[in-house]
Amino acid sequence: MDLSAINPVLLIASLMVAATPILLAAIGELVVEKAGVLNLGVEGMMIVGAICGFAIAVNTGSPLVGFVAAAIGGAVLSLLFVLLTQVALANQVASGLALTLFGLGLSALMGQSYVGVKPPAFAKLDIPGISDLPVVGPILFSHDLVLYFGLALVAAVWAVLKFTRAGLILRAVGESHDAAHALGYKVVRIRTMAILFGGACAGMGGAYISLVRVPQWTEGMTAGVGWIALALVVFASWKPWRVLLGAYLFGGITVLQLNLQAAGVAVPVEYLAMSPYVITILVLVILSQQKSSAPAALGRIFHASQ
Amino acid sequence: MIVLEKRPQPSKLWAYGTPVLAVLLTMIFGGLLFAALGKNPVDAIRTIFFDPVFGEFAFYYRPQLLVKGAPLVLIAIGLSLGFRAGIWNIGAEGQYIIGALCGAGVALAVYPLEAFWLFPLMIMAGALGGWAWAMIPAFLKVRFGTNEILVSLMLVYVAEQLLASMALGLLRNPDGFGFPGSRNLQQYPSAHNAELIAGTGMHLGVVFALIAVIFAYVLLSRHMLGFQIKLTGAAPRAAKFAGVNPARLILVCLGTSGALAGMAGLFEVAGPAGQVSIDFNVGYGFTAIIVAFLGRLNPIGILLAGGLMALTYIGGEIAQGQLGLPAAAIDLFQGMLLFFLLALDVLTNYRIRLRKGEAA
Numbered sequence: 001m002d003l004s005a006i007n008p009v010l011l012i013a014s015l016m017v018a019a020t021p022i023l024l025a026a027i028g029e030l031v032v033e034k035a036g037v038l039n040l041g042v043e044g045m046m047i048v049g050a051i052c053g054f055a056i057a058v059n060t061g062s063p064l065v066g067f068v069a070a071a072i073g074g075a076v077l078s079l080l081f082v083l084l085t086q087v088a089l090a091n092q093v094a095s096g097l098a099l100t101l102f103g104l105g106l107s108a109l110m111g112q113s114y115v116g117v118k119p120p121a122f123a124k125l126d127i128p129g130i131s132d133l134p135v136v137g138p139i140l141f142s143h144d145l146v147l148y149f150g151l152a153l154v155a156a157v158w159a160v161l162k163f164t165r166a167g168l169i170l171r172a173v174g175e176s177h178d179a180a181h182a183l184g185y186k187v188v189r190i191r192t193m194a195i196l197f198g199g200a201c202a203g204m205g206g207a208y209i210s211l212v213r214v215p216q217w218t219e220g221m222t223a224g225v226g227w228i229a230l231a232l233v234v235f236a237s238w239k240p241w242r243v244l245l246g247a248y249l250f251g252g253i254t255v256l257q258l259n260l261q262a263a264g265v266a267v268p269v270e271y272l273a274m275s276p277y278v279i280t281i282l283v284l285v286i287l288s289q290q291k292s293s294a295p296a297a298l299g300r301i302f303h304a305s306q
Numbered sequence: 307m308i309v310l311e312k313r314p315q316p317s318k319l320w321a322y323g324t325p326v327l328a329v330l331l332t333m334i335f336g337g338l339l340f341a342a343l344g345k346n347p348v349d350a351i352r353t354i355f356f357d358p359v360f361g362e363f364a365f366y367y368r369p370q371l372l373v374k375g376a377p378l379v380l381i382a383i384g385l386s387l388g389f390r391a392g393i394w395n396i397g398a399e400g401q402y403i404i405g406a407l408c409g410a411g412v413a414l415a416v417y418p419l420e421a422f423w424l425f426p427l428m429i430m431a432g433a434l435g436g437w438a439w440a441m442i443p444a445f446l447k448v449r450f451g452t453n454e455i456l457v458s459l460m461l462v463y464v465a466e467q468l469l470a471s472m473a474l475g476l477l478r479n480p481d482g483f484g485f486p487g488s489r490n491l492q493q494y495p496s497a498h499n500a501e502l503i504a505g506t507g508m509h510l511g512v513v514f515a516l517i518a519v520i521f522a523y524v525l526l527s528r529h530m531l532g533f534q535i536k537l538t539g540a541a542p543r544a545a546k547f548a549g550v551n552p553a554r555l556i557l558v559c560l561g562t563s564g565a566l567a568g569m570a571g572l573f574e575v576a577g578p579a580g581q582v583s584i585d586f587n588v589g590y591g592f593t594a595i596i597v598a599f600l601g602r603l604n605p606i607g608i609l610l611a612g613g614l615m616a617l618t619y620i621g622g623e624i625a626q627g628q629l630g631l632p633a634a635a636i637d638l639f640q641g642m643l644l645f646f647l648l649a650l651d652v653l654t655n656y657r658i659r660l661r662k663g664e665a666a
Binding site: 040080083084088089090091093094095097098101102103104105106108109112219223224227228230231234268270271273274277278280281284285288303 | 310312394396442446450451452453455456457459460461462463464467468470471474475592595596599632633634635636637638639640641642644645648649650651652655656
């Protein structure tokens with residue numbers, strides 16, 4: 001075992017990369033849940049985004065176009081969730097599961113001819129002088145654009161939810177859809193937009209895995225990241241900045257266990273690999289005491305009877 | 307403008323009609339999917355739904371129907387109890403793996419002992435393993451209010467890692483020249499879940515699945531606990547006032563589904579699969595969720611749905627071999643079925659009316 005092989009600066013830099021898919025998916029799901037909808041299909045939307053982004057990036061040669069395609073792919077899949085839960089008024093838990101099962105099958109089918117293909121590399125930020133600074137350079141100034149976009153998105157979601165009228169309406173719909181409806185807000189329309197936003201974010205999160213983090217395509221490659229993102233929203237008690245904190249925490253665990261595997265720690269690889277899931281459970285247990293911060297109408301079906 | 311009007315009572319007709327309609331719609335849209343993949347849709351649908359039962363080689367495929375259907379029904383019966391009460395165990399795949407590991411572990415621990423009591427002991431160990439794995443989310447929910455959906459699902463990934471560790475380590479065949487995977491239980495007479503009647507596919511798991519269907523039917527229609535499950539699902543607050551203990555219900559529902567999934571895993575690993583290997587589990591725990599919904603969470607319905615889903619598995623394999631249909635297309639096909647089911651359910655609870663003017 002040689003722990004000195006682990007470089008703390010590179011560890012933090014790769015932690016940020018590992019955290020970004022979870023961050024993107026979780027911030028999208030946070031908006032969805034703030035609107036009172038529980039979409040358990042994050043995993044499905046992520047994996048579909050992963051293959052959409054991958055396929056388009058390979059075919060166009062541009063990872064950025066790939067990310068846009070991934071956002072569209074995720075949003076289109078979430079449209080199915082809209083049809084089920086907002087139009088057909090189906091149970092949200094079951095519909096989310098259906099979305100995940102469907103997404104896993106769809107992505108495997110779409111990705112058949114992309115196994116073993118290498119995607120175009122994503123350009124990293126490179127400011128002469130600044131990116132080369134010791135410690136600060138690799139951590140803050142030498143990532144790809146999507147990572148910074150993820151951080152900006154957290155700030156944007158926080159600001160919109162806290163300071164704007166649109167954010168207030170979204171939260172009102174999530175706290176009491178009947179009251180919001182009585183005030184004349186279009187509950188279904190607002191929720192639909194929130195779900196589409198969540199789908200686009202999850203899709204981009206998935207594409208970040210297939211284009212930047214891994215980068216290649218394998219079936220079922222998201223391996224539960226979508227579910228961890230769902231857990232993260234609970235962990236963050238529906239607060240955007242806490243999502244960021246949580247995502248970095250989980251990113252850190254993932255990267256650390258990979259580093260420990262590489263360093264040859266005397267713990268079997270399988271036990272290290274299960275640690276992110278076990279820690280997710282532990283975190284859920286610790287935080288599930290405080291239930292009050294959940295949107296009051298979360299998971300409830302809205303039907304305007306009059 | 308199309309408006310939905312809530313029915314005072316769920317429609318009986320549509321409750322039975324929607325699964326059938328969903329299957330038909332899945333066939334149509336599945337056919338379109340297969341056509342898009344460049345296969346003849348009629349051929350593909352016939353290969354999947356017709357050939358396994360009536361085709362030229364049906365004598366080979368018919369037993370497979372029982373082999374594949376039994377674990378699906380066994381798991382789905384357990385899941386349906388919880389789903390009815392609004393308790394979502396979606397980690398059956400993990401309970402299935404742990405059940406298989408525990409049951410196979412018992413047999414491998416005493417190898418090469420031959421005894422009549424070994425197989426019953428393995429079944430108990432399998433059920434106990436699945437039960438214990440399901441008790442983790444159950445206990446956490448009861449004690450700390452933790453979301454059982456996320457915990458049970460996380461435990462699937464933990465179980466998969468545990469399986470990999472066991473197949474490569476503790477349970478590895480010492481005479482296997484270093485290859486991963488345990489001893490083959492099919493070659494260990496006392497531990498082999500053999501066919502009860504040769505050539506029929508009828509192993510003990512099938513019998514247990516049928517018993518589970520009968521038990522669940524009696525439980526739901528005749529027993530107090532079944533009434534409490536249904537009441538909690540329909541009106542949680544009313545159930546509380548009626549004296550239903552929600553904690554007890556959570557423990558019972560998750561425990562039962564875990565034990566059944568564990569048993570299903572044991573029957574599979576000791577029979578059709580034969581050995582503990584890294585990937586002996588093929589996702590029955592997740593497909594069983596579709597089976598439970600397709601069967602409308604009703605024991606008899608689940609029996610039929612399990613048969614149908616087994617058919618798509620076998621038909622899918624044939625279609626892979628004969629038509630070159632990708633394996634993923636079948637997964638997609640099964641996912642589609644769940645979609646149509648959930649979407650069409652609106653017809654059971656609502657009436658669709660055409661109305662003029664601005665709607666809500």
